[in-house]
Amino acid sequence: MSGYEALANAVILQAVRDWRDACRILKSYPENFSEEQKRKAVERFFRSDWFGILTDVDGRLLLRKLQEEQAS
Structure with missing residues (x-):
């Protein structure tokens, strides 16, 4: 894997973590604007x-798979 591919994968994995974290927080605090x-x-x-x-x-x-994951 090239450095470019590793960086691209890291960016995408961080986006997935950010999305999951935001959803987790929004379950407890649905009005959290940020x-x-x-x-x-x-x-x-x-x-x-x-x-x-x-x-x-x-x-x-x-995104659809992540949303399904959250729904279960």
Whole structure:
């Protein structure tokens, strides 16, 4: 794996962690504006052209899987 690929993977994994953390906090504090903004920003990232440049992973599918994970 090249340095570029490792960095791209790290960026995506951090986005997943940020999304999960925001959702966890929002379960306890649904009015938390900053966490809601963070969650929305990460969701926009998953749907963005930038995400597609970083990886061949389908960002919309990844988001759907994360949402399913949260629902269970």
